[in-house]
Amino acid sequence: MLRTGRGRTIVIFLKLIVTNLRRHRIRSIISVAGIAFSVAAMLTVVTILQGAIGMFSGILSSDSEIVVFERNVSDLFFSNVPAAAIQEIAGWPMVAHADPVLFGIVSSADHPIVTCFGLTAADARIRKATWLAGDRQQFARHDDDVVLGERAAEFLSAAYGSHVQIGHATFHVVGILKTANGFEDGGVFMPLASAQSFFHKEGISSVITIKLRDKNDAAAFKSAVKAKYASLIALEDEEFNRSYSQFKILKATAWAVAGCGLAMGGLGVANTMIMSVFTRVREIAILRVNGFSNMQIAAIVFGEAAVVSLLGAALGLLTGTGLLFALKLVPALHGYIDVSIQPEIMLVVLLLALLTGIAGALYPAIYAMRVRAVEALRFE
Amino acid sequence: MNPSTASDKASPRVVLRAENVWKSYDDGAIEVLKGVSFEAAAGQTVALCGPSGCGKSTLLHLFGGLDEPDRGHVSVNGVEINRHRNLLKLLRHEIGFVFQLHNLIPDLTLEENCLIPTVAAGLDRRAAQERLRQLAERTGLSHRLNHRIQKLSGGERQRTALCRALMNKPMILLADEPTGSLDEQTSAAVFALLLDIATTEGVTLLMATHDRGLAARCDRLLEMHDGRIHEPAAN
Numbered sequence: 001m002l003r004t005g006r007g008r009t010i011v012i013f014l015k016l017i018v019t020n021l022r023r024h025r026i027r028s029i030i031s032v033a034g035i036a037f038s039v040a041a042m043l044t045v046v047t048i049l050q051g052a053i054g055m056f057s058g059i060l061s062s063d064s065e066i067v068v069f070e071r072n073v074s075d076l077f078f079s080n081v082p083a084a085a086i087q088e089i090a091g092w093p094m095v096a097h098a099d100p101v102l103f104g105i106v107s108s109a110d111h112p113i114v115t116c117f118g119l120t121a122a123d124a125r126i127r128k129a130t131w132l133a134g135d136r137q138q139f140a141r142h143d144d145d146v147v148l149g150e151r152a153a154e155f156l157s158a159a160y161g162s163h164v165q166i167g168h169a170t171f172h173v174v175g176i177l178k179t180a181n182g183f184e185d186g187g188v189f190m191p192l193a194s195a196q197s198f199f200h201k202e203g204i205s206s207v208i209t210i211k212l213r214d215k216n217d218a219a220a221f222k223s224a225v226k227a228k229y230a231s232l233i234a235l236e237d238e239e240f241n242r243s244y245s246q247f248k249i250l251k252a253t254a255w256a257v258a259g260c261g262l263a264m265g266g267l268g269v270a271n272t273m274i275m276s277v278f279t280r281v282r283e284i285a286i287l288r289v290n291g292f293s294n295m296q297i298a299a300i301v302f303g304e305a306a307v308v309s310l311l312g313a314a315l316g317l318l319t320g321t322g323l324l325f326a327l328k329l330v331p332a333l334h335g336y337i338d339v340s341i342q343p344e345i346m347l348v349v350l351l352l353a354l355l356t357g358i359a360g361a362l363y364p365a366i367y368a369m370r371v372r373a374v375e376a377l378r379f380e
Numbered sequence: 381m382n383p384s385t386a387s388d389k390a391s392p393r394v395v396l397r398a399e400n401v402w403k404s405y406d407d408g409a410i411e412v413l414k415g416v417s418f419e420a421a422a423g424q425t426v427a428l429c430g431p432s433g434c435g436k437s438t439l440l441h442l443f444g445g446l447d448e449p450d451r452g453h454v455s456v457n458g459v460e461i462n463r464h465r466n467l468l469k470l471l472r473h474e475i476g477f478v479f480q481l482h483n484l485i486p487d488l489t490l491e492e493n494c495l496i497p498t499v500a501a502g503l504d505r506r507a508a509q510e511r512l513r514q515l516a517e518r519t520g521l522s523h524r525l526n527h528r529i530q531k532l533s534g535g536e537r538q539r540t541a542l543c544r545a546l547m548n549k550p551m552i553l554l555a556d557e558p559t560g561s562l563d564e565q566t567s568a569a570v571f572a573l574l575l576d577i578a579t580t581e582g583v584t585l586l587m588a589t590h591d592r593g594l595a596a597r598c599d600r601l602l603e604m605h606d607g608r609i610h611e612p613a614a615n
Contacts, residue, residue, distance in 0.1 A: 022487070
């Protein structure tokens with residue numbers, strides 16, 4: 001009996017699209033897998049780097065909404081904010097509190113890179129952390145006191161009350177704290193003065209994080225900094241995340257690496273589609289004899305590529321998400337990976353996968369449109 | 381020989397016309413058609429007989445717009461075929477093709493294969509379904525509509541190809557050895573059906589065949605030799 005469903009035409013079109021994928025299952029699976037791996041790699045790389053950026057900016061925005069640092073520095077580790085500026089800014093009526101932070105990198109016995117934070121005892125990072133050992137009253141009592149993040153304590157094999165070698169100096173561990181931020185969790189917290197001395201930056205901090213009494217004063221605060229200190233710049237957290245050159249480089253790198261992966265997947269789709277068109281030349285000729293236009297034939301080829309891409313993208317998103325969850329469980333990466341995948345990243349990844357598939361089908365579609373029915377059907 | 385005067389029907393309207401058509405392949409090394417002139421009137425059934433390679437299929441392809449002549453003019457229903465201008469309209473509404481091999485798409489069902497021309501032409505779904513119902517009934521395929529092509533016999537496949545060719549109610553049916561791959565009995569049955577439908581639907585049939593017995597049952601029998609058409613006086 002004839003079926004009378006309204007979507008009969010669409011069903012036939014869809015069948016023409018998927019028919020070749022079903023005929024050459026292994027090739028189709030390989031092609032889908034190529035896109036899936038690319039998408040998974042893209043999602044993983046971009047999410048990890050976005051997470052890293054988020055964590056780093058989280059250090060700066062802890063209980064603050066503005067960061068002040070030296071203008072035109074390529075990296076905050078090179079930023080020098082003088083103590084005089086810190087004192088003056090902290091005294092401005094619109095400022096609730098101003099916390100100077102000095103960033104430093106040092107090596108330990110087994111770890112070439114250990115991030116150090118020079119902080120005051122009043123700093124939000126100290127106040128808000130979960131103290132696993134010791135308490136914040138002990139912070140900054142002596143010059144050689146340090147507090148370790150939980151993971152830093154682990155990889156430095158340091159316990160509460162013990163001494164730990166950091167760089168060329170030995171410090172007394174007066175606390176171990178836990179934060180949700182991977183950088184902080186793997187960091188060493190020193191009293192600001194000790195850190196300045198340790199890193200030979202007396203009277204200097206890398207940034208000042210600012211909490212305003214009224215958020216609406218942000219523009220006025222930034223103007224005041226600009227007017228008063230030509231060498232400094234004040235940026236709201238959102239602005240900082242957008243404009244900080246290191247973040248830009250990281251983001252560009254992430255998307256470039258991801259793009260290369262996707263391009264490889266695209267080549268796979270192109271190869272599949274070329275083979276697909278070559279093996280169904282006769283079928284294309286039949287469609288042409290039955291009145292199919294160039295556009296309708298191209299739509300079948302693009303449709304096939306779109307199915308491969310979307311299946312690959314869906315599988316890649318699942319694989320990538322699973323991979324991120326698995327990486328999050330690795331103790332060494334604890335706190336560094338943020339598995340909260342942003343919907344816009346998923347959308348971009350999906351669109352890029354689709355576009356890649358469509359781009360990969362361009363030449364095959366043109367080839368299909370040029371198939372001459374008379375030649376394809378001549379040899380029966 | 382005067383092919384243009386062959387029809388004995390009253391003032392027939394010419395729907396197929398070839399005027400001094402030349403066609404060669406391999407940069408002129410193989411000359412297939414050498415100045416073919418030919419006309420067929422609306423509703424006529426015309427058989428083209430001749431040895432393999434004499435140009436029968438080539439002439440059919442030219443009328444179907446699948447190939448272009450090197451010289452001369454080919455027109456359908458008074459309009460010269462132009463690959464860029466009117467080919468789609470020709471293939472969708474005026475011409476139906478049946479080949480020696482059924483040329484059906486194996487992954488689709490009989491029904492879906494038959495609906496392909498209606499999908500291409502964007503025909504109304506209800507009208508397409510109704511047309512298929514009528515043709516399937518006529519060709520004895522009603523019970524096979526949802527069967528895949530692999531499940532059909534040779535005769536059923538060729539009848540399916542005939543249904544597909546007629547779906548958009550073309551005024552011309554070009555059949556290239558339509559029974560060439562069938563056994564004698566099936567061949568006779570399929571040809572009888574082809575002739576019957578062509579006659580009752582008023583379709584002009586131009587059929588290339590080696591089977592002179594079948595060809596003799598058409599209104600006209602044309603012989604092709606050496607790239608030219610010869611129409612026996614008996615026609």
